[in-house]
Amino acid sequence: MSSLLSSLITASPSFSPARALGVCLGVIGIIWIISYRKFVSAVIRTFPRDVTALFRLLHVVRDLWVLQNYNCTVSQAFDDVVRRNPKKILLRFEEQKWTAEQIQELANKVANYFQAEGYRKGDTVAIFMENCSEYTILWLGLSKIGVVSSLVNYNLRLQSLKHCFEAVSCKAIIYSPGLSTALEELDLGTKPLFCIGKETSAKLSNVSKDLMTQLRDVKGTQPVVKETIGFLDNLMYIYTSGTTGLPKASTIKNSRFLMAAVGVFYMHGLKKTDTLYTSLPLYHGAGTFLGAGTMLTYGVTQVVRKKFSASNFWKDCIAYDVTKAIQKSIFMIRGLRRRIASATESDSEDDSDSLDGTANRDPTFRENELFAPVVEDFDESEDKIRPEFGVSRRTSPLQMLQKFLTDGIIGDVVRETNRYAEQD
DSSP states (O other), rough: OOHHHHHHHOTTTOOOOOOOOHHHHHHHHHHHHHTTTTHHHHHHHHHHHHHHHHHHHHHHHHHHHHHHHHOOOOHHHHHHHHHOOOSSSOOOOTEEEEHHHHHHHHHHHHHHHHTTTTTTTEEEEEEEESSSSSSHHHHHHHHHHEEEEEEEEETHHHHHHHHHHHTTSSSEEEEOOHHHHHHHHHHTTTOEEEEEOOOOOOTTTTTTTEHHHHHHSSSSOOOOOSSSSOOTTTEEEEOOTTTSOOOEEEHHHHHHHHHHHHHHHHHTOTTTOEEEEEOSOTTSHHHHIIIIIHHHHHHHHEOOOOOOOOOHHHHHHHHHTTTTEOIIIISSSHHHHHHHHHHHHHGGGOOOOOOOOEEEOTTTTTOOOOTTTHHHSSSTTGTTTEETOOOOOOOOOOOOGGOOOOOSSHHHHHHHHSSSOOOO
């Protein structure tokens, strides 16, 4: 090193100390780059991604600041969507098509009806329903008068189901006709019951009201609310697996819901012209936050399916002109992924190249022979079916330390020798 510097100095009579310092720093820089070439290469390759993420994050911060500054609720955010494009089709379920103003009208009817029935801010109403077009509209309407919706898993029965109703002191239950049997098994006392459709159960027919019939003559104008409902007020309860063996209610405020919706919209690169497909149960956080959230906040069209169907997945994507699909409903669960893969031998896939999905990172994402046809069908699939680390509740992003790096792409989880992710 010293001989190199001496030769450079003697070769140039006008060589100044500043220039010598520059040469030293340059040599040190070259040595550092060579020594840490893997790190430098990773920085260069991920720089475009990081810049994109930064700009998207700035958009998220901006929108959340506006929503918080105006003390905005989910229903107020949707009011803005309706004002901008009232005729746009925002919700599709089977053969039904709902425009923004139709959703708004029914939500207002729900709000006005329950307000007239004496429900006020802070009251809780359970929604015990299968996926349908009215699901999101119901809790949206209730939120307009400050009533908190309890989104109950329709697979629950007996004690677990009763616990969900009692844990948050539900004052009424809205349910699907197909779930009447589950309610018949419980002693609900005099709790009001509202059925979405004609009740066929002899036991419940005398105590249950057909909500859609009740709403028929209710005004569809904005409800007049005396209480202040804002950004930090409760919006809904979503149930998680509790430590006692019974479901545990998680409180979702307007702020948390909007944060999730805004984050998903920008960080996943959604556009207002997208059509989002979800077959997840709408009582699930992902089905509500990702699907309904982007619809109500930004006007992204949502396609709701009653239940997941591998054989109809690609057909639905084509029929509804789907451009995005919620990741957890398709790729997170390995069983669902296998079912999609087994249903890929179809001519309808040829027209599905516009679909963009997000896949939870799985050790066998590429290696699994069942899923290989799906990967092959998507040219440069890393850009269309994006593997993401930290999507599921069982893993979390780790600080990228050298000792944790593996042979996989940056962001891969630490693996055991069998190449499966290490479990807790």
